[in-house]
Amino acid sequence: xxxxxxQLTNGLAVGGIYALIALGYTMxxxxxxxxxxxHGDLFTIGAYLGLTLLTTLGLTNYLGPFGVVIVLxxxxxxxxxxxxxxxxxxxxxxxxxxxxxxxxxxALGASIFFQNAVMLIYGARYKVYPHDILPRTAIHVFGLDxxxxxxxxLLTSIVMMIGLYLFxxxxxxxxxxxxxxxxxxxxxxMGINVDRVIMIVFLIGPALGGAAGLMVGLYYGQINFTxxxxxxxxxxxxxxxxxxxxxxxxxxxxxxxxxIEAMGAAYISIxxxxxxxxxxxxxxxxxxxxxxxxxxVAEKI
Amino acid sequence: MKNKRIVIYxxxxxxxxxxxxxxxxxxxxxxxxxxLYTILALSLNIILGHAGLFHMGHAxxxxxxxxxxxxxxxxxxxxxxxLLPVSGLVAGLAALVVARPIIHLRGxxxxxxxxxxxxxxxxxxxxxxxxxxxxxxxxxxISRPVLLGWKINKPWxxxxxxxxxxxxxxxxxxxxxxSRFGRALNYLREDDVAAEGSGINTAHYKLIAFVIGAFxxxxxxxxxxxxxxxxxxxxxxFWESVVLFMIVLLGGRGSIPGVILGSFLVLGLPExxxxxxxxxxxxxxxxxxxxxxxxxxxxxxxxxxKYPIAKVLGxxxxx
Numbered sequence: 001x002x003x004x005x006x007q008l009t010n011g012l013a014v015g016g017i018y019a020l021i022a023l024g025y026t027m028x029x030x031x032x033x034x035x036x037x038x039h040g041d042l043f044t045i046g047a048y049l050g051l052t053l054l055t056t057l058g059l060t061n062y063l064g065p066f067g068v069v070i071v072l073x074x075x076x077x078x079x080x081x082x083x084x085x086x087x088x089x090x091x092x093x094x095x096x097x098x099x100x101x102x103x104x105x106x107a108l109g110a111s112i113f114f115q116n117a118v119m120l121i122y123g124a125r126y127k128v129y130p131h132d133i134l135p136r137t138a139i140h141v142f143g144l145d146x147x148x149x150x151x152x153x154l155l156t157s158i159v160m161m162i163g164l165y166l167f168x169x170x171x172x173x174x175x176x177x178x179x180x181x182x183x184x185x186x187x188x189x190m191g192i193n194v195d196r197v198i199m200i201v202f203l204i205g206p207a208l209g210g211a212a213g214l215m216v217g218l219y220y221g222q223i224n225f226t227x228x229x230x231x232x233x234x235x236x237x238x239x240x241x242x243x244x245x246x247x248x249x250x251x252x253x254x255x256x257x258x259x260i261e262a263m264g265a266a267y268i269s270i271x272x273x274x275x276x277x278x279x280x281x282x283x284x285x286x287x288x289x290x291x292x293x294x295x296x297v298a299e300k301i
Numbered sequence: 302m303k304n305k306r307i308v309i310y311x312x313x314x315x316x317x318x319x320x321x322x323x324x325x326x327x328x329x330x331x332x333x334x335x336x337l338y339t340i341l342a343l344s345l346n347i348i349l350g351h352a353g354l355f356h357m358g359h360a361x362x363x364x365x366x367x368x369x370x371x372x373x374x375x376x377x378x379x380x381x382x383x384l385l386p387v388s389g390l391v392a393g394l395a396a397l398v399v400a401r402p403i404i405h406l407r408g409x410x411x412x413x414x415x416x417x418x419x420x421x422x423x424x425x426x427x428x429x430x431x432x433x434x435x436x437x438x439x440x441x442x443i444s445r446p447v448l449l450g451w452k453i454n455k456p457w458x459x460x461x462x463x464x465x466x467x468x469x470x471x472x473x474x475x476x477x478x479x480s481r482f483g484r485a486l487n488y489l490r491e492d493d494v495a496a497e498g499s500g501i502n503t504a505h506y507k508l509i510a511f512v513i514g515a516f517x518x519x520x521x522x523x524x525x526x527x528x529x530x531x532x533x534x535x536x537x538x539f540w541e542s543v544v545l546f547m548i549v550l551l552g553g554r555g556s557i558p559g560v561i562l563g564s565f566l567v568l569g570l571p572e573x574x575x576x577x578x579x580x581x582x583x584x585x586x587x588x589x590x591x592x593x594x595x596x597x598x599x600x601x602x603x604x605x606x607k608y609p610i611a612k613v614l615g616x617x618x619x620x
Binding site: 285 | 355402403405406407408409410412413414416417418420421424425427428539543546547550551554579580582583585586587588589590592593594597598
C-alpha cells in the first residue's frame with residue numbers, strides 16, 4: 001500500500017508536468033491544427049533559463065525559498081513566452097496558408113535549431129540545479145512521508161490548469177481563442193483579430209511549458225539539452241490521449257499518463273515503462289479514435 | 302522542358318555511377334548511407350507522399366527487417382541475400398497486423414501511434430525480447446552478402462549493390478505511381494470521402510500502401526545489416542523515423558526525384574559542413590525552416606499528371 005501511494009503521488013506530480021506541457025501542444029493544435037514539435041525544446045529552454053536566473057541573480061539573498069521560486073517562475077514564463085511568440089512569427093506565420101505537413105517540417109527544423117542552440121550555449125553535459133532552493137522536507141500524511149516538493153508541483157500545476165481553464169472559459173480573450181479554434185474564417189468575420197489570438201496562444205503555451213521545465217529542474221535536480229524530446233513526446237502522447245485540441249483533455253491525459261507510467265514502472269517492469277505508456281495509448285485509440293475527451297467530429301465534406 | 306529534365310537525370314545517374322572511381326572510401330560510404338536512406342524514403346513516400354498517411358514510425362519496419370536477417374543469418378547461416386525477401390515479408394506481415402486496427406485513425410492520431418510503435422519495438426529490442434535480440438549490445442557477426450559468387454565487402458562493392466537496389470526501387474515505384482493503384486492513392490490523399498464515394502475502398506488501399514512501404518523498408522534493413530555486420534537498437538530509434546519523414550517532406554511529397562534530392566541534402570549537408578562541427582545542426586535546423594517557408598511543397602514537388610488528349614484517344618481507338 002505504501003508503494004502504491006508513493007507511486008501514485010509521484011505519478012501525479014510527473015503527470016502534472018506532462019499536463020502543463022501538453023496544454024501547449026493542445027492549444028496550438030486547437031487554433032492552428034499544427035503539431036508544434038518545437039514545444040518540447042521551449043520546455044528545455046525554460047529549464048535552462050531557470051538555472052541561469054537562479055545562479056546569476058542571487059535571489060536567495062533577498063527572498064525566502066517560496067518567494068524565490070515564485071519570482072523565478074514568473075520570469076521564466078515571461079521569457080519563454082517571448083521565445084514562443086518569436087518562433088510563431090518567424091517559423092509558422094509564413095506557412096499558415098500552406099499544407100499542414102510543411103509547417104510540421106518547419107517545426108522539426110525549429111526544434112533542431114533550439115536544441116543545438118541550447119547545446120552551444122550551455123554545453124552538452126548535464127547541468128545540476130542547486131538543491132537547497134526548496135526545503136527538502138517530507139510531509140507526514142496517513143503515516144507516509146511524501147516529499148513536499150512533489151505535492152508543491154502537483155498543487156502548482158493544478159492551480160495553473162484551473163487558472164487557464166477559467167481564462168479560456170470566462171474572459172473575452174478566452175472566448176476569442178475558442179472561436180478561432182472552431183472556425184478561423186467566421187471568427188475573423190466577427191471582428192476577432194485571429195493573428196493576435198494566435199500570438200496569445202503562443203505566449204500562454206510556451207509560458208506553461210517553461211514553468212514545467214523549471215519544475216523538472218527543481219524536482220529531479222539535473223537537466224540536459226536533449227530532455228525536451230522525451231518530455232515533448234510524452235506530453236504530446238498525453239494531449240492525444242485526452243483528445244488533442246481539448247484543454248481539459250490535455251489535463252486528464254497528462255495526469256493519467258504520469259500515473260500509468262509510475263504504476264507500470266513499479267508493478268510491471270521499469271525497463272518497459274515507456275512501452276507500457278504507448279501500449280495503453282494505442283489500446284485507448286483503438287477503442288476511442290479521437291482520445292478520451294475528444295469530440296467525435298465528422299470530417300468536413 | 303521534359304527533355305531537359307531527362308538530360309539532368311541521365312547526367313546525374315552517370316556521375317553517380319562513376320563516383321566510386323574518384324571518391325575515397327569515406328565519401329563512398331557516405332553515398333552508401335545516402336542510398337540506403339533514399340530507398341527507405343522512397344518506401345515511406347508511398348505511405349506518406351502518395352497515400353497521405355502521417356507515418357512517423359518507419360524505422361520500426363526497417364528494424365524488423367534488419368533483426369530478421371541478423372537473427373536468421375547468425376543462427377542458421379543462411380546467405381544474406383536469400384533473406385532479402387524474408388526480411389521484407391516479416392516487416393510486411395508485421396505492418397499488416399499492426400496497421401489493420403489503426404489505419405482508420407485521423408492524421409495526427411495515426412502519427413502518435415506510429416511514433417509509439419517505433420518506441421515499443423526499440424524498447425523490446427533493448428530488453429532482449431524472447432532472448433534473441435541481444436539487448437542493447439545488439440547482434441554482431443552478420444556475414445557479408447555474396448552475389449553470383451562475388452563476396453561484397455568493400456565500400457565500392459556495397460555502393461553498386463545499394464544503388465543497384467535503389468535503381469530497381471525507383472523503376473518499380475515509378476511504375477506503381479503511374480498505375481491505377483497510384484492514382485487511387487493520390488485520390489484518397491486529396492479527398493478521402495470523395496474517393497470512397499467513387500468506389501475506392503480507402504481502408505483497403507491505405508493498408509496495401511502501408512504494407513508495401515513496410516515490405517520495402519524490411520528489405521533495406523537486410524542490406525543495412527549486411528553492410529554494418531553489427532546492429533543495435535540505437536540504429537532504429539525515433540530520430541531515424543523523423544529523418545525519413547523530413548526527407549520526404551523536404552524533397553517533395555510524392556515525387557521520386559524530390560525524395561532522392563532530399564536524401565542527398567539531409568544526409569549530405571551535415572557531412573559537407575563537418576568543419577563547422579558543433580554548429581552544423583543549428584544551421585541545418587534553420588535551413589529546414591527557411592526551405593519550408595520558400596518552397597512549401599518541397600524542393601522538387603511532383604509534376605502534375607498529364608493525359609494528352611491525342612494519347613488517350615489513340616489508346617481508345619486501338620481498343
